[in-house]
Amino acid sequence: MTKTKNKYDVLVIGGGAAGMMAAAAAAAEGCSVCILEKNEKLGKKLFITGKGRCNLTNACDTEELFPHVCSNARFLYSSFYTFGNFAVMDFFEKLGVPLKTERGGRVFPVSDHSSDIIRGLERELKRLDVDVRLHAKVKKLTAAPRPGAVLEDGSAVEAGAVIVATGGLSYPSTGSTGDGYQWARDMGHKVTDCLPSLVPLKIEEQTAAMLQGLSLKNVEIWVKDGKKELYRGFGEMLFTHFGVSGPLILSASPHCTSLLADGKKLRLYIDLKPAITRQQLDQRLIRELGGAPNKQIKNILGAVYPAKMVPVVLAMADMDPETFAHSVTKEQRGRIGEVTKAMAFTVTGTRGFEEAIITRGGIATGKVNPSTMESRLAENIYFAGEVLDLDAVTGGFNLQIAWSTGYLAGMSAAKKIKKINRQEKRHETCHCDRRTRGSGKKYHCKTGGKRVRIYIRGHRRHVPGYGTVFSPEGHRPRRHGVHDGLLQRGGY
Numbered sequence: 001m002t003k004t005k006n007k008y009d010v011l012v013i014g015g016g017a018a019g020m021m022a023a024a025a026a027a028a029e030g031c032s033v034c035i036l037e038k039n040e041k042l043g044k045k046l047f048i049t050g051k052g053r054c055n056l057t058n059a060c061d062t063e064e065l066f067p068h069v070c071s072n073a074r075f076l077y078s079s080f081y082t083f084g085n086f087a088v089m090d091f092f093e094k095l096g097v098p099l100k101t102e103r104g105g106r107v108f109p110v111s112d113h114s115s116d117i118i119r120g121l122e123r124e125l126k127r128l129d130v131d132v133r134l135h136a137k138v139k140k141l142t143a144a145p146r147p148g149a150v151l152e153d154g155s156a157v158e159a160g161a162v163i164v165a166t167g168g169l170s171y172p173s174t175g176s177t178g179d180g181y182q183w184a185r186d187m188g189h190k191v192t193d194c195l196p197s198l199v200p201l202k203i204e205e206q207t208a209a210m211l212q213g214l215s216l217k218n219v220e221i222w223v224k225d226g227k228k229e230l231y232r233g234f235g236e237m238l239f240t241h242f243g244v245s246g247p248l249i250l251s252a253s254p255h256c257t258s259l260l261a262d263g264k265k266l267r268l269y270i271d272l273k274p275a276i277t278r279q280q281l282d283q284r285l286i287r288e289l290g291g292a293p294n295k296q297i298k299n300i301l302g303a304v305y306p307a308k309m310v311p312v313v314l315a316m317a318d319m320d321p322e323t324f325a326h327s328v329t330k331e332q333r334g335r336i337g338e339v340t341k342a343m344a345f346t347v348t349g350t351r352g353f354e355e356a357i358i359t360r361g362g363i364a365t366g367k368v369n370p371s372t373m374e375s376r377l378a379e380n381i382y383f384a385g386e387v388l389d390l391d392a393v394t395g396g397f398n399l400q401i402a403w404s405t406g407y408l409a410g411m412s413a414a415k416k417i418k419k420i421n422r423q424e425k426r427h428e429t430c431h432c433d434r435r436t437r438g439s440g441k442k443y444h445c446k447t448g449g450k451r452v453r454i455y456i457r458g459h460r461r462h463v464p465g466y467g468t469v470f471s472p473e474g475h476r477p478r479r480h481g482v483h484d485g486l487l488q489r490g491g492y
């Protein structure tokens with residue numbers, strides 16, 4: 001029976017985008033690395049990103065990443081400049097995953113399969129000898145005296161450093177159930193309120209439910225809190241049984257989520273015909289109505305609006321759908337124009353985390369070092385990805401945050417652990433009290449409790465604390481000499 005290893009240089013909790021990248025970065029620095037993932041496979045959320053196509057980053061200028069981040073953009077300065085969007089693209093292309101850039105700079109694998117991104121990462125983890133443990137749910141994180149994790153089955157894993165990459169609260173079915181928040185709180189970190197973001201919106205009026213299933217392309221929307229405009233955008237949206245969804249609505253939601261959580265009601269306006277002016281629309285209505293004066297208006301407007309929209313437009317314009325075209329007044333046409341150019345709804349809230357692309361809020365960034373992702377409160381504990389209070393708009397920016405923070409955490413943890421290991425090795429005091437004549441001789445000497453060989457050079461006798469320690473494996477040292485009674489271990 002093989003015994004499971006329970007000590008690593010770097011332990012990563014969570015095998016999502018941030019965790020896999022952190023593990024690869026740490027292992028590439030030469031550290032022994034283990035990922036603990038509670039699911040039956042790695043990257044469960046990554047698999048469903050971009051509707052299964054994985055919009056893994058954005059090809060904008062690296063500087064342009066910042067304005068797309070909604071919370072704590074400045075915190076990301078080091079991570080975006082250490083491992084930015086072009087580094088991410090390079091990384092995946094080198095892993096044998098060719099990429100393509102689409103509208104709005106959105107980057108996808110050429111295959112349109114998120115599974116290729118996951119497979120690429122898995123290959124890299126295997127090449128770097130990372131231990132991946134699946135079905136490994138971490139129950140407890142220990143920070144002191146040595147970082148480590150206790151699993152649900154009671155087993156423990158120790159490490160030089162632990163990287164927490166457990167994600168947020170969105171789509172809990174993928175494994176992101178906010179486990180990292182409590183561990184962070186236990187270490188003294190503040191966790192800001194978590195809200196669903198990039199999420200569909202609930203509408204008060206029943207008219208929205210009447211339009212359920214209707215998808216609108218090339219519309220303009222804007223959201224207002226009283227007189228203040230919170231968001232304006234152009235694109236696609238969709239009506240559902242509870243309200244509105246689709247890319248445009250998801251993009252609007254980060255601007256509304258906090259206000260809605262505070263119980264505010266907001267107004268959503270839709271311009272159904274943004275390409276034409278009110279006058280041009282009126283001319284169009286005159287033409288359509290004039291072409292069939294004896295038809296009822298409900299049977300004419302189908303040429304101007306999608307069929308499902310006609311009764312809603314007429315109801316909102318306060319018109320009888322059975323009005324004959326010849327009797328429609330200028331004032332009534334004006335009301336139809338008004339509704340068409342600014343169809344108004346009341347937004348009462350967002351849908352829940354089950355439908356949210358991202359979590360707004362998380363571990364407050366103030367007590368996390370942005371240059372390394374290490375906790376300022378618990379040494380050798382690092383955070384990466386959505387577990388932190390970081391979120392961005394759609395377009396590949398959220399995964400970019402996961403890759404960048406994951407890479408920086410992995411690389412920084414590995415560098416620190418390597419340095420600590422080197423220092424521990426170097427500062428082994430010679431406890432030898434043997435005094436021996438002669439130069440160039442090898443003696444056994446107890447150092448740090450181990451028996452190692454001493455090579456005495458340039459001294460007639462071996463004095464305690466002098467000499468060069470050979471490695472226990474007997475490698476020849478490259479350096480020799482001593483300072484302050486501490487032996488230098490050279491040669492490896």
Ligand SMILES: Cc1cc2nc3c(=O)[nH]c(=O)nc-3n(C[C@H](O)[C@H](O)[C@H](O)COP(=O)(O)OP(=O)(O)OC[C@H]3O[C@@H](n4cnc5c(N)ncnc54)[C@H](O)[C@@H]3O)c2cc1C
Nearest residue numbers: 014016017018038049050055138167175385386396398399
């Ligand atoms: C439907 C959907 C589509 C999306 N599309 C895109 C897109 O196209 N582009 C984009 O940029 N972003 C997209 N996102 C957002 C993106 O997926 C996230 O920002 C990103 O996955 C966050 O990565 P993460 O590694 O921090 O967290 P996660 O991917 O959530 O990974 C966390 C991992 O930790 C594991 N874990 C949690 N607790 C424990 C524990 N106690 N023990 C062991 N393991 C644990 C979980 O099982 C999980 O695998 C999308 C999100 C969703 C929900």
